[in-house]
Amino acid sequence: MMKNIIKFREESLNYHSQFPSGKIQITPTKKYNSQKDLSLAYSPGVAEPCKEIAHSSRKVYKYTSKGNLVAVITNGSAVLGLGNIGALASKPVMEGKALLFKIFSGIDVFDIEINESDPDKFIEIVKAIAPTFGGINLEDIKAPEAFEIERRLKKELNIPVMHDDQHGTAIISGAALLNAINYVGKKIHEVKMVVNGAGAAAISCTRIYKQLGVNPKNILMFDSKGLLHTSRTDLNKEKKEFSVSTYPVQKLEKAIINTDVFIGLSIGGILTPDMLKNMAKDPIVFAMANPDPEIDYNLAIKIRPDVIMATGRSDYPNQVNNVLGFPYIFRGALDVHASVINDEMKLAAIHAIASLAKKPVPEQVNIVYNKKNISFGKEYIIPKPFDHRLITHVSTAVAKAAIDSGVAKNPISDWKMYQEKLLDRMGYENKILRMIQNRARTNPKKIVFCNGEEYDILKSVKILHEEGIISYPIVLGNERRIKQLINANNLKLELKIIDPEEEEKKVEYFSNILWKRRNRKGLTLYDSKIRMRTNDHFGAMMVDQGEVDAVITGYSKNFSLSLSPMLEVIGRGDYSIRKIAGMMILLTKKGPLFLADTSVIPDPTSEELARIALMASHVVKEFDIEPHIAMLSFQNFSSNSKTSYKVSKTVAFLHKKYPDLIVDGELQPDLALNEFLLSSKFPFSKLVQKKINIFIFPNLESGNLTYKFIRGLGEVKTIGPIILGMRKSVHIMQMQSSVEEIVNLTTLAVIDAQIRNN
DSSP states (O other), X not given: OHHHHHHHHHHHHXXXXXXXXXXXXXXXXXXXXXXXHHXXXXXXXXXXXXXXXXXXXXXXXXXXXXXXXXXXXXXXSSBTTTBSOOTGGGHHHHHHHHHHHHHHHXXXXXXXXOOOOOHHHHHHHHHHHGGGOSEEEEOSOOTTHHHHHHHHHHHHOSSOEEEHHHHHHHHHHHHHHHHHHHHHTOOTTTOOXXXXXOSHHHHHHHHHHHHHTOOGGGEEEEETXXXXXXXXXXXXXXXXXXXXXXXXXXXXXHHTTTOSEEEEOSOTTOSOHHHHHTSOSSOEEEEOOSSSOSSOHHHHHHHOTTOEEEESOTTSSSBOOGGGTHHHHHHHHHHTTBSOOOHHHHHHHHHHHHHHTTSOOOHHHHHHTTOSOOOSBTTBSSOOTTOTTHHHHHHHHHHHHHHHTTOBSSOOSOHHHHHHHHHHTTOHHHHHHHHHHHHHHTSOEEEEESOTTSHHHHHHHHHHHHTTSEEEEEEESOXXXXXXXXXXXXXXXXXXXXXXXXXXXXXXXXXXXXXHHHGGGTOOHHHHHHXXXXXXXXXXXXXXXXXXXXXXXXXXXXHHHHHHHHHHHTXXXXXXXXXXXXEEEEEETTEEEEEEOSSSOSSOOHHHHHHHHHHHHHHHHHTTOOOEEEEEOSSSSOOOSHHHHHHHHHHHHHHHHOTTSEEXXXXXXXXXXXXXXXXXXXXXXXXXXOOXXXXXXXXXXXXXXXXXXXXXXXXXXXXXXXXXXXXXXEEEOOTTOXXXXXHHHHHHHHHHHXXXXX
């Protein structure tokens, strides 16, 4: 244990000290590459927005970053479990909070550590710097000062202010409480609750629980000295709010008997096994002390298998993690220019978080947490932090509540567009993927999957069908094995299973079709029947005969083995194209990039390169993107090698034959991706001031290695390969593709089928 602690400490220090030190930095949002750019960014151009704001203060949101800027402010008086370590030592925590704001909601943050313990002076400092920000997140300020600081700042400022240590935990645990009570079938106004801890977080949590419906008469709160009772003379204003007179002064172990809910915001180990045993049926225990909960998770579920347990730790189910709340609460508040974060907005966030946990979980969340099927239940009563739907669900709910409660200065009317903008903040690559998915949903298609005996295929089919991307799922394989796999993984999936080995009439029919096509190419009827009993040949013939719109294969065999049956049964769409090609899509922050050929032709001729470029441009146009094509080589505009000469010859042909096509080369990839460098070094190129989106590689080796290298990094989403030049919609995935990759490729297959049908 000690060895692991030392190792973790070293890893943490190394993480924070790697260049550049810390976790955040400032990044420009406007161009700055020319003298004109700088003159607009600063003097003299900057004077114009200054004058506009001086004339009308509301225009500060139009011309500056105020509307997307939050201050994370502390004095370091109550930092995590470290206590009063001071402003300077708290900076790593505040930087971490800034990072979470940015990655989860796209909000920029300045972390501000104020070396002041006097509440009045602290408040004055914050008020003085407040004009810079659209919102203020107070952090790690000790009670009871935290209550007064937040109360006064909310009253005296006209921007959202929230002390996350109080309200963040209250909001997330409130959502968990609603779902836990719902799951066990109890009524919230009837449950008996014990709260152990009476600090800022505990007070705020219990206030929220009352607003959610917990009867105040059923709440007993304890601090380090015992029950908050009216007979005590040492209680501050906040604690007096929860003191009781109807109960005799008693200890925790007696008060917890037959209690439904235990809320722990105190110290580790205080809830003993005997106390847990004495709780009511289906007890709800939120042991939120960190890093050691009030009772160990594994011990609790062993003692009481009926317990619903939540903690503050990420290594146990139901983590009460503030990151589920504050990024999205501030996002919604900023977007409507709310003057305050009020109770209506907090309650809206609670109900949005609670409702999201009851919805089907996206596969990407299962992947992140290495789970197969996360679903609402004892171990999942609140969403996971990496659920990308939080930004649309919670931020929208908060923004609506701000408008309805009259504190919004910038109301939203088009909520669908607002949600699209929220998702855009999470990256351009996600926007493109949504566009593709939305297009597929407009006309879902019937798809056959050849590798039906694979779990990842079945999971993908479930997602695609639930998302309305495919209309009628069909999988090929042994029916008994497929049903066993579905039942073993609780997939609850309705689909059609076809086993070619059992389809005698269909095999006979398909075999004759194939034999008649290829009997002069050496195929016997006997061989045709053998082929038609394989999944790939059978699936290919289904799409060939119009029984389905597209076929998906390749999960368990390499690309060439999967491609061969497709070519044999379906063939090329245009026989003037002697060979087909493969194209991958990379979803990057620069937009989608299309790479070809990455799959099929080892060493294409100049003529074949031209055809690959033309086929790729045709596909890209179908995505409503103007194709800008770079013909790649290891040299820039130099034809003194066999490869570069081939590329140069291809470009010359395309320029002459298709003068309107925006294509050029030979270009090295790094230069093709750098618009400024390309225009300065080669101003004659047709690609100058064009955003290049198609990259044609001179041979398969270079294309495939580049794609595999990028895919291996895992930092860019990929879709494909798209097979260029086939007569029907055929799609072959990479071996052992992830569920996300299968879903994305199938989505493209649906769009391909839509285009072919039209």
